[in-house]
Amino acid sequence: MFILLFAFLLLNCEKSEPENMPPLIQQVNQEMLSVDPFTFRFSVSATDQELDPLTYFWDAGDGNFVEGEQAEEFTFTDNQSVEVIVKVLDGTGNEAIESITINTELVRAGVDLAVTYQEMEGFGGFGAQDFPWTDGPFTSERFVSDLVDDLGITILRDEVPTNFEIENDNNDPGTIALEQFNISEDHSGHHRHLGTRLQYFRDIKAANPDIKFVASVWSPPPWMKANKAVDNGTDENSAPAYNPTPDSNANQLLKENYEEFAEMCVAYIKILKKECDIDLYAFSIQNEPRFSQSYQSCLYNGEALRDLLKVVGKRFENEGIDTKLFVPEDVGHYDGIKSLVDPILQDAEARQYVDILAVHGYAFDGVTAGSQDAATWQAMYDWGKPYDIPLWMTETSGFENTMTGAVDLAKAMYTAITYGNVSAWLFWTISGSNQLDAYNLMTASGEKSKRYYVSKNFYRYVRPGALRAQGTVEKDSILILPFKHPSENTATVVLINTANQDQAMEMDLEGLPEQMVLYRTSENENCEQVAEVSPDNNRFILKANSVITLYGNY
Template identity: 25%
Template sequence: MNKHLRSAFMKALAGCGAAVVLLTTAAPAPAIAANESAEVWLTDLSTGTRLAKQANLTFGPDDGAAGTSIVVDENTQYQQMDGFGASITDASAWLLNYKLTSAKRAEVMEKLFGQTGIGLSLLRQTIGASDFNWEIYSYNETAGDTAMNNFSIARDMPYIVPMVKQARGVNPNLKVMAAAWSPPGWMKKGQFPDAVHPMATGYLDPQYYGAYANYLIKFIQAYQGQGIPIYAISPVNEPGLQIKDYPTTYMSISDHNNFIKNNLGPAMRNAGLGTKIMAYDFNWDNVSFPDQALADPAVNSYVAGTAYHHYGGTPSAMTTIHDKYPNKDIWFTEGGYGSWNPSFNGMMREMIAVPRNWSKSYILWNLALDQNNGPTVLPNSINWGTVTIRSEAMDSVTYNDQYYAIGHFSKFVVPGAHRIASTGYNGGTLDHVAFKNPDGSKAIVVFNHGSASNSFKLVWNGQKISYTLKANSAVTFKWNNNGGSGTAGAVSLKASANGSFVSADNAGADPLVANRTAVGDWEKFRLVSNSDGTVSLQAVTNNKYVMADLNNGGRLIAASTAIGTWEKFYRADAGGVTTLRSAANNQYVTADLNLASPVLYANRATAGGWEQFAIASAP
């Protein structure tokens, strides 16, 4: 983590107006009636309002009157999002594990990762020690052990692995990335000559390239053995950084490329690992390094894309790389905040600018730090955690501005969503970015970075919402394609258990069954958002509502003419899949393959693979 380049941070907003290039064009959305209802979530620091739900607003016909307009076009799609998150560093894990009671920890985890909280969907974990640790360590301190016979993640087992597991228990679709700050000290040359700092500074000795690749593979396998799949990996965090107080590793572009194409890439492929390799993983201010990495055909064949931090340069650097290598992904993997960049204004502007410049992610740094901005091996820390957990007491938790800023995105944009076009971005004081979730719902985040209130029209599908946003305030609108009568544009449901679409036609009767390979009329449903937070489904073909028939074991049947308790379901979305829980009996809807057809029932106390569905706009 390069806190010594923090003076360049405020320049990072200069690229927020970077042009974007069309990636894909989706099929036109079905026509939607007027009176569409949108949720409104507001942060207004002047009144102490933080990510608070306001009264829903209703889209009405756009009268075409002049004024500031933000136009959302869901048919113009850009990159697909992996999500939003933070890092459970050694410091964060220790505080979560030891400074919270089990009940309080469950509450905090739900507020961070749960559906009633902000639904964080990404973690970036450190491979060994970083600067926010009790001590510096690696997973193999046996010099010369190139076969990694003494490799062990035992140091992570008391509290780091358990906290990651608990987070994944709250959000089972939570993806985990990882980055190494340094190889073991015995693999390095030129490091700081102090036994107290065995991994600080220096570079990876070429004779240990193979051993280090093996080290990283052992880490991936060890975490997978703990039930924590590693989605992506960076071989070195911030290559080129040299600081004596914590693990850092100098890696030139030549060394970086040689290591990936001759060692790490082949070794991971031979090991049969599906973990992605992210190149670079450093600041925006060096465009040459990621460019040279992707320009090497061999490196390009092994890496999924490039990763970035915000301690120098501007977000437009990511668009520069995207435009040159449009088939490679981009991630933003570390954004630290502290006394040098404390403003909510800066946070919101950057979190909007990053996805607008093609990043699939926005990841904060420490998930939690204490009142002294630690624990840390740094002599002084000016970092802030997403939450503050006091270390001299129990169960003392403060949710900081970072929490609410990223919550404006993570709570409403699920993995698998696409960024979609929102125009009217350049000029004025309104920054915004819009997304379309896999289920067809839309979300847009708008921030007023000016010094006065700003009134605007949010225009979508020929409809508008008028809104006035105060200075230094953020708002997220989310809507689900509900028509004026409370019913929705047609959607389909696909059971994850067998990959089949749900149909309301069971040989001429009405019970729902997951056995169709394509979407026809009987496989289309209108999705209804009810005022109490539940949803209902209405079969398009017979216009009957789906009910959990408690007289028949909770069987789902499209047979009701009105919405009552039996026709209501609690919906939860994570990782591109949806679970439905009946409001009538509090049981999850299942497509149990052990049952005939399989007919859908609301009769499961917990949700697993059979209880997961993909909801998408129906053709």
């Protein structure tokens, strides 16, 4: 009896054993390795529940399975769409099959350097090694080398400190007492004094004497304003209506102090020349004038900004100052910024003092990256076109600290340069903080973001004096920006792949240098030289979500 029971239990145990399961394929990947000939690397991720050893069979599109490894390379001819199949076996007769489709399409691109548009004045951004509201450091040999020799900035923007004229210099706006302006003392509630920045300016100028220095006013000194403060006195940011008869809460420059304000602007320019031998290239009388913020700010409408511009422009003229004036330096929200531009350009006296129209590449809140569409950029450019007034983009940020964010930044640059014909592009803070975020390109310690390297694809290889030229490309997901540099006898082509797939490119080099170096920024490359392009070797890979620059001498 016992023997029969044991046999029955044993039989049931054998019946309950699970049958061997087939392998599981998690993913099949492909990577384009070369385009002449087309070569791809395929890999498969697979597991077996019983931990049986796996074998791999590949069909490279010809209908035949050949045993291989977990990763294999295959070559293909041009202009094919091929389904590559992998079969994974576990040695017990079980198998799993998966496929991936590749394309060997060649996308052709070319340029016409005889068709040209705006002349580029430069690329750059704001600030020192660390923010002006910190204890620094504000300069170092490494920082200067990064900006000038590596990134390649050609425009540097800074602020006029709100404590620059902490008290009225002499109660006579017609007579400047330079020794009364503050370049040595900090004051509570203000950013660091101008003296903390002077060595930084000197170091940058020494590294590249041709860099254009520009400055913006965030707020006049408190004593010039209705509310006697550098900000709006609250924790909120807003865009209120301008009050022609301001009360003591208004974050506005008092009209009776317009001449004093103009005197301060002249003093800033003269002190930069005296202390650093810098001829300030351009000056903005107000950063984002439609906004009254919890940080340094001052509110204007179009008429007030126009009237102030007349006073400052006339003072520059009388002083023999040739520093350019740029306005309105506001967020590129079409109707809002137009309300600032129209009163200025429609007034002949004010218009004569406008050297540059400047916009900021943000959404309406002033802090979110918001590249305007092509039509809006074109409209903003058209405001100044009848008067030969160029358009600049003087501040943007908010792009994620990822490769996707870097490509978004490149797309924003493309849109502004192509449709807005902007001749200068400035990021917000080039450097600052202890960590990378959406508002800086690198940290104060020198850690660089993908946005830094995508910027380098433009900054370093598109120099002042370059002329944007005509470019063509066969695919909408690829953007092209060509430039020629008559004075340097060089040419540059920037290509942006906005898609999630690698793309094989064929570059028509007609009109371009016969030898061009290819620099690529991708998920695992940082504006690195990866190839040389010539008439006999004009095919290359434009990786998914990447930016490349072709640069060569004639």
